[in-house]
Amino acid sequence: MKLAFLLLCAFLTPAWGQNAHGIPGLSPDNAQHVSITRLLANPKDFDNHHVQIIGFLHFEFEGDAIYPYKMDYQIGRQENSIWVDAGHLSKAEKDALTNHYVLLDGTFHADKHGHMGMFGGQLSDIDRLETWDVTEGLVPPPPPPPPSKK
Numbered sequence: 001m002k003l004a005f006l007l008l009c010a011f012l013t014p015a016w017g018q019n020a021h022g023i024p025g026l027s028p029d030n031a032q033h034v035s036i037t038r039l040l041a042n043p044k045d046f047d048n049h050h051v052q053i054i055g056f057l058h059f060e061f062e063g064d065a066i067y068p069y070k071m072d073y074q075i076g077r078q079e080n081s082i083w084v085d086a087g088h089l090s091k092a093e094k095d096a097l098t099n100h101y102v103l104l105d106g107t108f109h110a111d112k113h114g115h116m117g118m119f120g121g122q123l124s125d126i127d128r129l130e131t132w133d134v135t136e137g138l139v140p141p142p143p144p145p146p147p148s149k150k
Contacts, residue, residue: 031105036068040120043110059098062115083119103132
């Protein structure tokens with residue numbers, strides 16, 4: 001009986017591991033989930049590592065980058081962003097992803113800084129890039145108070 005249980009556990013462990021970080025489809029052996037802030041704070045720790053990040057993606061001429069937050073893009077904080085080497089994407093694919101939060105898997109390079117060295121690193125060899133709903137699971141705001149009677 002113990003042998004059957006151990007075999008069952010060994011068989012199911014890879015399936016459990018796919019969601020080890022709470023992200024569907026993520027295999028811990030495939031990409032290391034890390035925040036953009038942590039990548040920028042410790043770039044050498046992740047140099048040439050396959051990473052998975054979530055952030056606000058913006059594509060533009062000489063400025064393809066992912067930011068921790070939309071506000072960082074809006075106020076032009078390139079030092080808080082990572083250059084995204086997405087030359088393999090078509091214009092239509094870029095248009096569908098730009099100005100959205102995304103989930104991105106790629107290889108991080110600490111010594112590459114994109115156009116004119118303005119970015120905190122570079123992501124290349126991107127093998128997963130999809131929109132990410134940051135509002136999922138948030139509690140909606142309460143309804144407005146009823147109008148006062150005068």
